[in-house]
Amino acid sequence: MxxxxxxxxxxxxxxxxxxxxxxxxxxxxxxxxxxxxxxxxxxxxxxxxxxxxxxxxxxxxxxxxxxxxxxxxxxxxxxxxVVTVHQNINDGVIPDLDVASNLMLDQLARPGKGLFLNRKAMRAQARELAAAMGLDVDVRQMVSDLGVADRQLVAIARAMAHKxxxxxxxxxxxxxxxxxxxxxxxxxxxxxxxxxxxxxxxxxxxxxxxxxxxxxxxxxxxxxxxxxxxxxxxxxxxxxxxxxxxxxANIEVSQAEGVVMELDAIQLREDSQPFSLTLRANEVVAITGLVGSGKTDLANVLFGLEKPLAGKMTLLGQPYRPDSQRDAIAKGVFLCPKDRANNAVVQDFDITRNLTIPFLRRHSGAVFLKRGSERQTARRTIDDLGIVCQSTRDEIGSLSGGNQQKVMVGRWLAEPSNLLVLDEPFQGVDIKARRDIGQKIRETSPGRATVVFVAETDEALEIADRIIVMSDHTIVGDHRNEGLDMGLLQAQVAGQIDSVHAVTKKTAEPAK
Amino acid sequence: MQNSTRENLTGTAMPENAKQSGAIGKARRTRTEVAIRYGFLVLLFGLVLFFSLFAEGFAGPYSAVFIFQSVAITGILALGVTATLVVGGFDLSIGATATSALMLSAYVMVVLGLSAFWAVVACLIMGALIGLINGLLIVKMRVPDLLATLGMMFLLVGLQRIPTEGRSIATGMTLPDGTVANGTFSPAFLWLGRHRFDFFIPNLIPVSVVILIVVGFLVWLFMEMTRHGRLMYAIGSNERAASLAGTNVNRYKIIAYMISGVLASIGGILLSARLGRGDLASGNNLLLDSVAAALIGFAVLGAGKPNAFGTIIGALFVGILLQGLTMMNAPYYTQDFVKGAVLVVALVFTFALKKREATH
The missing domain is CATH 3.40.50.300 (P-loop containing nucleotide triphosphate hydrolases)
Structure with a gap:
């Protein structure tokens, strides 16, 4: 012992x-x-x-x-x-309190503590703790005003307070x-x-x-x-x-076909460089970059959740200006959003109902839903994606994370699309499920343009025909996933290449 | 990942390829599941049996009809609450909407001297309008649902007193301008509240009961069998996910509040037709009773969610309990206590058992 x-x-x-x-x-x-x-x-x-x-x-x-x-x-x-920092950051912080209170929370909750708060002492202690953590925030700030990453660090710093x-x-x-x-x-x-x-x-x-x-x-x-x-x-x-x-994961880079979507001089932020991008059918494009490099903004623009500050989008030769998610879906632009627990999973529904939400009209007669048709789609998706479950009626919550994610991706593969956007489809997914999902995305890619947003370069290499790097809300690199220059890619991801020089109209075109 | 441990315990009747569920696991699963699913119905059945044996005159068609009638209006209102609960909202203004409909119908017939038809139409339009305003307050003005409908409740309670300067409406009353109201409740309108259909026994089933059953069936069909109902449940469970899947969340929320408003006004019409006058004081208990019925409905068949069938059973449960206790000479003032106790027990059924299942 x-x-x-x-x-x-x-x-x-x-x-x-x-x-x-x-x-x-x-x-x-x-x-x-x-x-x-x-x-x-x-x-x-x-x-x-x-x-x-x-x-x-x-x-x-x-x-x-x-x-x-x-x-x-x-x-x-x-x-x-024995101190644990859980995956779900919001379990670790209280958004409506300031950073100091959050850091000192466990001390406050300790029995035998005096009735009144000594704010000054509390802040001083909190500051000490934050400094030890390398956490550079004003301890009087509300946690709800912090970004995700800072919240995470606050949660971890709080754990540290317990020695x-x-x-x-x-x-x-x-x-x-x-x-x-x-x-x-x-x-x-x-x-x-x-x-x-x-x-x-x-x-x-x-x-x-x-x-x-x-x-x-x-x-x-x-x-x-x-x-x-x-x-x-x-x-x-x-x-x-x-x-x-x-x-x-050896991928055979496939030949891109007709143009599906053209982004022309799109500007995401006041202070960011405009960029252009052409998305083609039969091509899986991975867009990678650090957290905060503008990937999510671009996904939102493609799906009509946000409007770009400037620039034009063209879908199959027609001007594309979606005014709602519904509109985007009607035009064949699908988004499988990131953070499935908040943005995608309907906890009260079983697998079948989760799968059929966006296309219920397809499973509906004049008045009533056709359950048989729904179940058929569910069975097909379960087989196609290898979802491990006991039946089409399993509660979604009973599935493991990887299988839940397969259901969320399957939701958007059930109907043909012009452009399929997947935002962080491998979040919280193990390597086996990741390969399954990636393979399925590639298999189904003929006939549509596919864009996958991933923060991890490894994941981009695993799935894409073409890898685009974003930094500071613009495109700084465009690589074909064949014998690419990893050093250059990493440098672009890290933002070490000046974006103005890196992006010209030429590099935004797919290298043939 | 965190949920994978529940794989074998969640309620699917027929595992297609049960991997690990041995005999013991199966038995345990079924036991909890049966308790959750049928517990409340068994309780209801036991209650009926108990009262049939021990309360004289409880078992019989007239007693049954009386119970139905006593819960019909509450039940209709509760179905409206159910619709708003489905989209993750809540409507506190139903009671006030119902009493407003009561006053409006009386006003239309007694003061304006119009027919039953116009009284009903005016009430339905008012109900839809109240629902629309509630919905707009919630989705456009971003007022939280409880607060928006609470505000609407106050507003309506006040509004319904203004035209008559705070008095109830009856034929022959003196109006604020000195004239006398000569209109009457038309027989056609009173028919809604007082007629009974023959059903094996002559003069058995009141109109309100028929309306409850029809409305309940329609709400059930809409919620369970149409894509609109499905999307409304999706909104209630994860609004953001529903929206990202292309659902017009705002429109469905407004529709839910409009359903609630219209059903509340139907309840008000029936109440008015039963009373035969515009009584300001009536309908005090409507809100709490119907909210209770809708929440008790969560426990029925282990639904764990708002549902039309459960709501009606919930209303019936309360009705049977009160009727039985009354027949066993329980004093009237214990009624609210009994209702409250039933609600608490039902909520325990819904949440405690559900949770125990979930943490496994």
């Missing part, structure tokens, strides 16, 4: 007959960052919930530095030094830009040096490469591989998590 670490022995967790965790043995040492990898549904989240006091384990024991640890509530876990012995980070970078992620990594480095054990959950290989001291792969509720010999065997870890090896 090791009294110098967090030890999990034989941790199991069953919900009814469903064994989600089946005997997890794991040791987390101080000063070590353990990356936890696993496909959607492998049991990572349940393991986290057991550790942070949300679920008691069905069997097994946890020892925290030699002492038994069985938290009944999250606050008990926190009190003993954690084990810090659990669940997909912390999913809404951070590269620079912000960099800051987070710096912080994790410091914590590691300070002797904190860190459990880091992520789908992003780039994160794992940067900070992991060891990798633990999970599959079907068991640990399928522990990798701690330097250099770390990343490929082995992925294989252990999938249960089989994953071939590299």
């Amino acid at each position: 090791d009294s110098q670490a967090i030890e999990l022995t034989g941790i199991s967790k069953a919900f009814g007959a469903n064994n989600v965790l089946r005997g997890i043995d794991l040791t987390l040492k101080p000063g070590q960052v353990t990356a936890l990898m696993g496909a959607n549904g492998a049991g990572k989240s349940t393991l986290v919930k057991v550790l942070c006091g949300v679920h008691p384990p069905s069997a097994g024991a946890i020892r925290l530095f030699g002492k038994p640890f069985s938290p009944a509530t999250p606050s008990q876990a926190i009190a003993e030094g 954690p012995r084990l810090l659990i980070l669940d997909e912390p970078t999913s809404s951070l830009s590269a620079a912000e992620a960099h800051r987070l990594f710096g912080l994790i480095d410091r914590l590691r040096n300070g002797g904190v054990a860190v459990l880091y959950i992520s789908h992003r290989m780039s994160d794992i490469r940067r900070i992991a001291d060891r990798i633990v792969s999970m599959r079907d509720g068991k640990i399928s591989g522990i990798f701690e010999e330097q250099p770390l065997d990343y490929k082995g870890a992925v294989n252990a998590m999938l249960g089989h090896s994953m071939a590299d």
